[in-house]
Each structure stands twice: as structure tokens, then as C-alpha cells.
Amino acid sequence: MKNLIAITLRETRSYFSTPSAYIVGAMFLVLTGVFFVFDITRPFAEASVRGISNWSGSFIIFLAPLITMKLLSEEQKLGTLELLLTSPVREWEVVVGKYLASLFMLLFIQSATLYYVLLLYIFGQPDTGPILSTYLGLVLHGAAALSIGILGSSLSGNQIVAAVVSIAILVIFSFIDAVASLVEGTAATFLNSLSMDQRLTDFSRGIIDTSHIIYFLSLIVIFLFLTIRSLETRRWR
Amino acid sequence: MIKVDKVTKFYGEFPAITDLSFEVPKGEILGFLGPNGAGKSTTMKILTGFMPPSSGTVEIAGFNILEESLNARKHIGYLPETVPLYLEMNVSEYLSFMGQIRGMNSKKIKQRITEVIETCSLQDYYKTIIGKLSKGYKQRVGIGQAILHEPDVLVLDEPTIGIDPIQVVETRQLIKGLGEAHTLILSSHILPEVSMICDRVIIINEGQIAAVDNPKNLGTNLSGVERVEIEVKGPNQEIIPVLEKVDHVNSIERIPITGSGYHRYQISVDVGSEIRSQLASVILENQWELLKLQSIGMSLEEIFLKITVHEE
Ligand SMILES: Nc1ncnc2c1ncn2[C@@H]1O[C@H](COP(=O)(O)OP(=O)(O)OP(=O)(O)O)[C@@H](O)[C@H]1O
Ligand SMILES: [Mg+2]
Numbered sequence: 001m002k003n004l005i006a007i008t009l010r011e012t013r014s015y016f017s018t019p020s021a022y023i024v025g026a027m028f029l030v031l032t033g034v035f036f037v038f039d040i041t042r043p044f045a046e047a048s049v050r051g052i053s054n055w056s057g058s059f060i061i062f063l064a065p066l067i068t069m070k071l072l073s074e075e076q077k078l079g080t081l082e083l084l085l086t087s088p089v090r091e092w093e094v095v096v097g098k099y100l101a102s103l104f105m106l107l108f109i110q111s112a113t114l115y116y117v118l119l120l121y122i123f124g125q126p127d128t129g130p131i132l133s134t135y136l137g138l139v140l141h142g143a144a145a146l147s148i149g150i151l152g153s154s155l156s157g158n159q160i161v162a163a164v165v166s167i168a169i170l171v172i173f174s175f176i177d178a179v180a181s182l183v184e185g186t187a188a189t190f191l192n193s194l195s196m197d198q199r200l201t202d203f204s205r206g207i208i209d210t211s212h213i214i215y216f217l218s219l220i221v222i223f224l225f226l227t228i229r230s231l232e233t234r235r236w237r
Numbered sequence: 238m239i240k241v242d243k244v245t246k247f248y249g250e251f252p253a254i255t256d257l258s259f260e261v262p263k264g265e266i267l268g269f270l271g272p273n274g275a276g277k278s279t280t281m282k283i284l285t286g287f288m289p290p291s292s293g294t295v296e297i298a299g300f301n302i303l304e305e306s307l308n309a310r311k312h313i314g315y316l317p318e319t320v321p322l323y324l325e326m327n328v329s330e331y332l333s334f335m336g337q338i339r340g341m342n343s344k345k346i347k348q349r350i351t352e353v354i355e356t357c358s359l360q361d362y363y364k365t366i367i368g369k370l371s372k373g374y375k376q377r378v379g380i381g382q383a384i385l386h387e388p389d390v391l392v393l394d395e396p397t398i399g400i401d402p403i404q405v406v407e408t409r410q411l412i413k414g415l416g417e418a419h420t421l422i423l424s425s426h427i428l429p430e431v432s433m434i435c436d437r438v439i440i441i442n443e444g445q446i447a448a449v450d451n452p453k454n455l456g457t458n459l460s461g462v463e464r465v466e467i468e469v470k471g472p473n474q475e476i477i478p479v480l481e482k483v484d485h486v487n488s489i490e491r492i493p494i495t496g497s498g499y500h501r502y503q504i505s506v507d508v509g510s511e512i513r514s515q516l517a518s519v520i521l522e523n524q525w526e527l528l529k530l531q532s533i534g535m536s537l538e539e540i541f542l543k544i545t546v547h548e549e
Contacts, residue, residue, distance in 0.1 A: 006337035010323070017325050079321035083382070086285040087338045088310045 007097030008104075010069070015105045025109040032056050035147045036116045047124030052113055053134045053204035057197060060145045061174060065166035067105050068149030069159040071098045072231070076157035081234075091231045097223055099150050106142045109163045110135075130206035137203025141196055145170055147223035154230040173219075175219035238263045238390055238392035238420040239284065244293030246279050246444075253279040254444035257293070266416040268452075269424040270437030276444040277424040278318050281394045284422070285315045299391050311340070314419070318394040320375055324368030328359060328378055331367055332385055334503075339386040346385075353381045357411065373400040376408070384415060392417060393423040397430060409434055426429050463508050466492075467516065470499040471525030477502075483519055485510035499528055 034050050039051025072095075075081035084094055100142045119127040152166030153159070171184075173196050180191035192198060196219075199212040239261040246254045254276040261267045269277050282288045284295055286302045286309060295302040300309035323331055330349055336346035354360055357377040362370060367378060376396065383391055396412060397405050413434050415421060425431050431438055432452035440448040469476055477489055485507040492501040506512055513530055520527045 002340065003338050006334060008325075010334050013330075014323070014325055073466065078315055078324070079319040080323060082282070082287050082317045083321055083335075084318075084338070086287050086310055086313060086315050087335070088307050088340060089338050090307070118476075 001093075001170060004093040004097040004100075007089075007094060008100045011098050011101030011106050015067075015101065021067070021105060024054045024063065025105075025112070028056070028059060028109055029112050030061050031059055032113055033116065036113075042119075044230040047126035048118070049113075049117060049126075049131050049134050050204050051174040052116060053138060053200065056113070056138060057141060057200045058109075058174070060142050061167055062171065063109070064102075064106070064142060064145035064149045065152060065163040068102050068146055068166065069153050071150050071185070072227075073157055073159045074164045076234075077159075085231075091228050095150065095154075095231060097228045099146065099224060099227075102146045102150065103143055106146060107139065110142065111140060114217065127176040127206070130204065133206050133208050134204045136208065137200050137212075140203075140213060141200050144216045144219040144223075147220045147227070148173070151223050151227045151230065154227045238265075238298060239267075239422065240294075240296035241280075241284070242294045242296075244280070244283060244290045244295060246276075246283060246288070247291045248476075254283075254441075257441075257446060258446070259446065259449065259542050261420055261422055261440060263420050264416075265437060266413070266421045266423070266435045268431035268438040269422060269441060270426065270428065270431050270438055271424075271441040271447075272426060275349065275441045277441060278394055279425060279444075280441070281315070285308050285313050285392050303545070312389045314381045314386065314388035314391045316383045316391075316393045316396055318398075318424075320376060320379040322367045322378060325366065327364050327366050328354075328370075328381075329363050331378065331431040332381060335382040336385055341386055349385050349387070351429075353385050356414075357381045358407070362487055373404045373408075375398055380408075380411070380415075384419070387418070389420060391421045391423075393421065395426075396426055397425070397427070405430075421449050463506050463510075464531065465504045465506055465513060465516065465529050466501065466533050467504065467520075467527070468501045468529035469520055469525050469527055471520075471523065473500050475523070476500065476520075476525065479519060479523060480516065483512060483515055485512050499526070501529075503533070 027120075032055060035055040036049070037049045039045060040047065072081070075084060085091070117126075117131060120131075148169045149163075149166040150166075152169065153162040155165055156162045173194065175195075175197070176191050176200050177195035179187045181196070183191065193215075196216075199215060201210075202209055202212060241257055244257045245252060245254050257276075257280060258305070259267075262501050263321065269280065271277050279288075283290050284297070284302070286295075286297075286306050289303055297309040298312040300306075300312070302309045323334075326334070332350045332353065333346055336349065342351070346440060354363055357380055359374065359377055359381065362374055372379065376399065380393070380396060383393065392486060393412065397408050400408055409430060412421070412423065416434070416436075423431075423434070435452060437449065439446055473491070477491070480489055487505045487507065490503045492503055492504075494501050504516070513532060517527060517530055
């Protein structure tokens with residue numbers, strides 16, 4: 001546990017000591033801001049964060065891999081993984097420690113969008129329930145995307161490759177419902193149930209479905225587990 | 238302290254090391270010597286538990302590196318060949334992190350960082366970002382993290398590579414000093430370095446042990462001969478036949494030298510026969526002048542070449 005905290009702290013500090021995280025974060029804020037403005041300036045617009053939710057769900061496909069791509073790739077490339085894995089540290093402590101740091105980074109970036117929420121409260125009377133559920137959805141969705149991102153980063157010493165692999169997996173999980181509409185019956189239900197986007201939409205409507213929460217948490221567990229295995233088998237290669 | 242038993246490692250089809258067995262008792266400094274691609278780094282990655290061997294076992298401080306990996310790793314300090322460091326951290330932050338993941342408490346970490354900074358002469362670079370350090374100082378930070386937690390076993394992969402000649406001398410001194418408190422295994426392809434630092438040398442070539450001995454003995458035992466070099470003033474045609482008759486002399490080779498009047502010979506003699514005084518008295522009996530009489534071993538360079546270069 002102490003190892004895990006040490007790794008999380010080091011990684012978090014490293015995020016804030018390099019400019020790339022700020023750049024990525026700023027880009028995300030500008031984009032969500034733009035779509036937020038589009039959404040609330042439509043005629044008959046309601047005071048809601050749906051604009052943020054709809055779009056940041058898609059942005060996450062790029063944001064999460066950008067945050068996580070260096071986590072294990074860089075360690076492989078620099079060779080620091082060799083020191084980490086020859087220290088008395090378990091693989092899961094490395095993976096979970098780094099994952100938590102990326103989660104902090106994501107929360108930090110997402111929390112900046114609260115500024116837009118503040119504007120809503122100043123200039124309108126938004127419904128608090130859906131805003132809370134939207135943010136719960138965004139955090140869960142983001143956290144799941146990060147777990148896919150860290151798996152990608154365990155697979156290659158090249159950060160670009162890591163990011164591309166993660167983006168590919170995320171695209172599948174996001175748009176699989178489009179494929180579902182092409183087929184019928186149980187196959188369609190199954191494919192639909194894998195989709196992240198459908199569930200995120202529910203959250204933005206103010207629906208908190210336990211099965212959605214379980215879905216995202218399961219994704220996190222599964223992908224972190226795969227990352228740990230990937231790190232273990234790295235040794236055997 | 239280190240026990241390596243019949244370790245083999247395949248990279249795909251390629252055997253990087255084959256059937257390697259050796260032991261390092263507590264307190265010994267073992268040199269691991271071999272040309273490029275001999276399998277030194279591979280062996281060290283296996284010793285430290287980074288990579289499992291394809292077959293065979295490794296024990297560190299009594300713990301099997303695979304089965305009791307965590308316990309074994311607690312006893313190891315490791316400097317990989319590439320000196321991996323987190324470039325965006327400063328020296329003390331980095332050392333502190335390495336201390337934490339070795340399970341040291343913060344008080345101990347503080348105390349040890351002060352000591353290590355001193356041992357590795359890093360006083361002026363305590364707060365410097367590692368990415369900005371010169372290669373030699375990065376190397377010192379690498380050694381620093383390896384000794385931080387006072388491990389029983391130190392594994393250093395080419396610790397002096399890339400360091401300038403002045404710093405190399407200091408670094409070697411530093412490593413030799415470390416040997417007092419740790420069981421140390423270091424790899425190198427620099428022979429004088431190994432003979433200066435190490436108690437014992439393993440010469441490895443193409444993944445197999447070619448020779449094991451202490452640096453002094455390697456010279457005589459391996460070549461099977463001992464040599465004596467003499468310089469004599471006298472008639473060459475007479476000197477050789479006379480010297481050849483002395484007991485235990487195997488062969489005499491004349492070494493051409495400029496500036497005449499005297500001749501230099503290398504005489505190979507039976508191992509362990511101490512015949513220098515006999516040679517001296519023979520020469521004096523013949524009333525030649527003896528200018529030099531010296532026993533010479535085979536240099537490690539010669540041995541190294543002899544062992545590692547195949548004679549077709
Ligand atoms: N990851 C790897 N995959 C495939 N082959 C490898 C790998 N690492 C090393 N080898 C091969 O194994 C052999 C031994 O390599 P190793 O790095 O152990 O040599 P070394 O003795 O450390 O050499 P050097 O003095 O150059 O550092 C070499 O032929 C090398 O090409
Ligand atoms: Mg090597």
C-alpha cells in the first residue's frame with residue numbers, strides 16, 4: 001500500500017511538472033467550452049450541462065489516451081521499469097498507483113468545467129439533479145477510458161503506438177451501438193449493452209442506473225487486470 | 238549470498254546464456270567479464286528478477302528469485318546498464334522515491350540520502366533536475382539509488398561506462414569501497430578495471446563461463462606457464478644454449494630491442510618453479526652482465542583474447 005501511494009504521488013507530481021498535461025487539459029476545456037456555448041445559446045435552450053456531457057464523452061476517446069500514454073510506455077522506453085520491477089514492488093501496485101494518478105489528473109481537468117456550471121447557476125436556474133448525475137457519468141466514463149488507456153500504454157514502449165491502440169479500443173466501446181443497430185435480437189442487445197455512449201446519455205438525462213455504474217466499474221477492473229497481466233508477461237518475453 | 242544454478246536463457250530460439258552456474262559468497266566482489274553480447278546484462282537481469290530464466294534457479298540471500306521474489310528483491314540493489322532515471326525529478330526527490338518503494342521509512346530515507354549524497358560526491362547536485370546532469374553524475378545517481386537501502390547484494394552492470402578518465406578513477410574507488418559492506422557483482426569489459434576492483438573474475442563468452450579465478454591467478458593458471466623476462470649483456474649465441482639447460486625452462490624467446498649491447502629474453506618456465514635465482518647465478522657464472530630479471534604473468538588482455546577468440 002505504501003508503495004502504491006509513493007507511485008501515485010510520484011506520477012501525479014510528474015504530471016504537473018511537465019507542460020504536456022496542461023496543454024491537453026487546456027485543449028479539453030476550450031473544446032468543451034465551445035460546445036457548451038453552442039448548446040446553451042440555441043433557441044429554447046435549457047440551463048443544463050448536456051452540451052458538455054454529449055461532447056466530452058467523445059473527447060474522452062482522445063483525452064484519456066493522451067493522459068495515460070506515458071504511464072508505462074515511458075518507463076519501458078527509459079528502462080526505469082527495470083528498476084521499478086526489481087524493487088520489492090508488486091505489479092498491481094505499479095498499475096493501480098499509476099492509474100490513480102491519471103484519475104487525479106482527469107478529475108483535475110474535469111473539475112475545471114465546473115466553471116461552466118457556475119455560470120449556469122449565475123445566469124439561469126438549472127436542475128441540480130441531472131447536473132450531478134451527468135458528472136457522475138462523466139467521471140465513471142472517464143475512469144473506464146483511463147483503464148483502457150493504461151492497458152494500451154503497457155503494450156508498447158512507444159507512446160504514440162500506445163495512444164493509437166487505446167483510441168482504437170475506445171472507439172469500439174463507444175460506437176459499438178452503431179453496429180448493434182445493424183443486427184437484431186440478442187446480438188443487438190448484447191452489443192448495445194457494451195456501448196459506453198448509451199449509458200453516458202442516460203446519466204445526462206438524470207438517470208442513475210445501478211447497472212450502468214456496475215458496467216463502468218467492471219470495465220475498470222477488467223482493464224486494470226489485463227494491464228497487470230500484460231506487465232507480468234512482459235517479464236517472460 | 239548469490240547462488241546461480243544451471244541458468245539458461247533463450248531469447249526466442251537464441252540462447253543468450255547456457256547452463257550458467259556460480260556462487261558468490263558474502264562480502265565478495267565478483268567481476269563479470271566478457272565481450273559485447275556475451276550475456277552479461279542478460280545474467281544480471283535474471284539475477285535481479287527482472288526476467289525469469291528459461292531454466293535453472295537463482296537464489297539471492299537464501300530466497301528463490303522466482304518463488305520468493307519479493308523477499309529476494311528486498312536484498313538487491315541494482316544499477317542496470319542503461320542507468321534508467323526519472324529525468325524530470327531532482328536528485329533528492331528521486332532518491333527519496335527509490336527509498337519509499339524499497340520500504341524504507343521517511344526518517345531512514347532522510348538519513349541515508351545524506352550519506353549516499355556524500356558517498357557518491359553529489360553534494361553540489363542535491364537539488365539538480367536529473368535530466369540536466371552530465372552522464373557521469375547520472376551514473377553516480379544510479380549507483381546512489383542502488384546502495385540507498387543498504388542491500389546485501391549489489392548488482393552493477395557496467396558501472397563505469399561513459400565516465401571520463403578522471404571520474405572513472407574515483408568511481409572505481411567508490412565501487413571498491415562499496416565492496417566492503419556489500420556482496421557485489423559487477424560486469425565490465427575493461428580488464429584493468431576488473432583486476433583492480435574484484436576479488437574474483439568470471440570470464441563469460443557466448444553465454445558460457447570460459448574461466449573463473451582471481452585476477453592474479455588467471456594469468457598463470459590459464460596459460461599454464463609462468464614467464465620470466467631478463468635483460469643480459471653478452472653474446473646472444475652463447476646465452477640461449479646455456480639458459481636452455483637450466484631446470485624447468487621450457488622455451489626462450491628473444492625480444493628484439495633497439496639500442497644494442499644487451500639482449501632481452503622471455504623465458505617460459507614451469508608453473509610454480511621459482512628459478513629466478515638459478516638463472517641469475519648461471520648468468521653471473523658466465524660473467525655476463527644481468528640488467529633485469531623479472532617474473533611476468535600473462536596480462537588479462539592476453540588471457541581474455543586467448544579465451545574468447547577462437548583459434549581456428
Ligand atoms: N531482448 C532481447 N531480445 C533478443 N535478443 C537479445 C535481447 N537482449 C539481448 N539479446 C541478445 O542476447 C545476447 C546477450 O546480450 P547481453 O545484453 O546479455 O550481452 P552483454 O554481455 O551485456 O553485452 P554488452 O557488453 O554489449 O553489454 C546478445 O547476442 C544479444 O543480441
Ligand atoms: Mg550488457
